Amino acid sequence: SDIEKGMYPHFMLKEMDEQPGVIRKILQAYENEQGELAMDENIVNAFNEADRLYIIAAGTSYHAGLIGKHYFEKIAGIPVEVHISSEFGYNMPLLSEKPLFLFITQSGETADSRQVLVKIKALGYPSITLTNATGSTLSREADHTLLLYAGPEIAVASTKAYTAQVAVLAIAAYVVAKKRGKTVEIDLKKELAITANAIQTLVDSKEEMEQIAHEFLAVSRNAFFIGRNLDYYVSLEGALKVKEISYIQAEGFAGGELKHGTIALIEEGTPVFAIVTQQAVSLNTRGNVKEVVARGANPCILSMEGLEEENDRFVLPKVHALLTPLVAVIPLQLISYYAALHRGCDVDKPRNLAKSVTVE
Numbered sequence: 096s097d098i099e100k101g102m103y104p105h106f107m108l109k110e111m112d113e114q115p116g117v118i119r120k121i122l123q124a125y126e127n128e129q130g131e132l133a134m135d136e137n138i139v140n141a142f143n144e145a146d147r148l149y150i151i152a153a154g155t156s157y158h159a160g161l162i163g164k165h166y167f168e169k170i171a172g173i174p175v176e177v178h179i180s181s182e183f184g185y186n187m188p189l190l191s192e193k194p195l196f197l198f199i200t201q202s203g204e205t206a207d208s209r210q211v212l213v214k215i216k217a218l219g220y221p222s223i224t225l226t227n228a229t230g231s232t233l234s235r236e237a238d239h240t241l242l243l244y245a246g247p248e249i250a251v252a253s254t255k256a257y258t259a260q261v262a263v264l265a266i267a268a269y270v271v272a273k274k275r276g277k278t279v280e281i282d283l284k285k286e287l288a289i290t291a292n293a294i295q296t297l298v299d300s301k302e303e304m305e306q307i308a309h310e311f312l313a314v315s316r317n318a319f320f321i322g323r324n325l326d327y328y329v330s331l332e333g334a335l336k337v338k339e340i341s342y343i344q345a346e347g348f349a350g351g352e353l354k355h356g357t358i359a360l361i362e363e364g365t366p367v368f369a370i371v372t373q374q375a376v377s378l379n380t381r382g383n384v385k386e387v388v389a390r391g392a393n394p395c396i397l398s399m400e401g402l403e404e405e406n407d408r409f410v411l412p413k414v415h416a417l418l419t420p421l422v423a424v425i426p427l428q429l430i431s432y433y434a435a436l437h438r439g440c441d442v443d444k445p446r447n448l449a450k451s452v453t454v455e
């Protein structure tokens with residue numbers, strides 16, 4: 096590959112480090128001459144004309160899509176469904192009158208996602224591909240393309256593409272909300288710039304993350320990630336990272352679901368990572384932590400500044416409540432990286448996985 100690792104031992108580490116820069120690049124790319132957040136007018140119109148957005152994606156991109164749903168519904172007031180590409184084909188939902196399909200795909204080559212694009216094009220529906228790869232199959236075949244500007248992502252485990260996807264989804268929701276004349280509470284440009292700095296602080300906290308990885312994931316067979324609301328979506332992504340590169344059986348789920356099954360798996364010493372960035376549900380998640388601790392779990396609470404309590408393992412720098420996924424995911428990426436390293440796994444090329452999967 097002509098992309099070099101430079102001083103980095105792994106592409107994944109390099110790509111995690113690039114994340115603050117990627118957010119800043121995105122802020123520049125989606126800015127008009129007046130310095131306001133903006134994007135291609137045709138794309139804004141396509142979103143604006145839709146009565147419902149159907150997000151189609153796989154893997155990490157699907158997890159970004161879940162956050163995208165939150166943004167489009169809360170900021171722009173457009174109803175959204177998020178679907179796993181491979182399921183959509185045979186389990187097609189009833190569609191609204193004016194659907195718009197948004198394909199989220201880092202590579203732009205995922206066959207599962209492409210089969211959906213082929214299907215909905217045949218039905219005459221409009222489409223946008225949000226991708227990191229200009230000229231990729233899904234970019235060429237969709238009506239419009241939104242770019243991630245993350246630069247080539249080589250490590251199989253996606254990191255900077257995920258944060259780029261979340262940032263561009265926030266910008267898209269914001270720009271469409273403005274177009275619709277909605278009152279938008281967040282100064283997104285300013286808050287994303289603050290978030291880029293917060294991400295920098297986190298990628299500079301590697302020693303701390305390495306220590307957490309050793310403490311919680313050095314020998315464990317399994318690990319659980321819990322959160323509520325946006326923290327739930329980040330939990331899913333954290334668990335996926337850990338599974339992909341350290342081969343620890345990891346599960347992310349909504350805190351409230353613990354009691355409906357998963358709590359049966361908690362044993363003496365089971366690591367449970369809890370994400371606490373959402374004020375409205377922080378006490379509920381902390382309640383879940385108490386439940387697992389009572390059954391012997393080893394808890395690792397990652398909370399946001401302002402919501403922290405005494406025994407939290409790590410405090411995340413404060414960012415706007417809508418943008419917390421962009422910071423909460425960083426420690427989870429780093430922890431999974433160090434867990435994989437410690438366990439002697441091939442970080443950049445984990446077994447059985449491919450960077451882009453071009454078969455259905």
Ligand code: G6P
Binds near residue numbers: 449
């Ligand atoms: C593969 C990769 C994942 C990725 C998924 C979707 O399974 O290993 O990291 O999230 O494909 O890829 P895409 O390029 O469509 O985002």
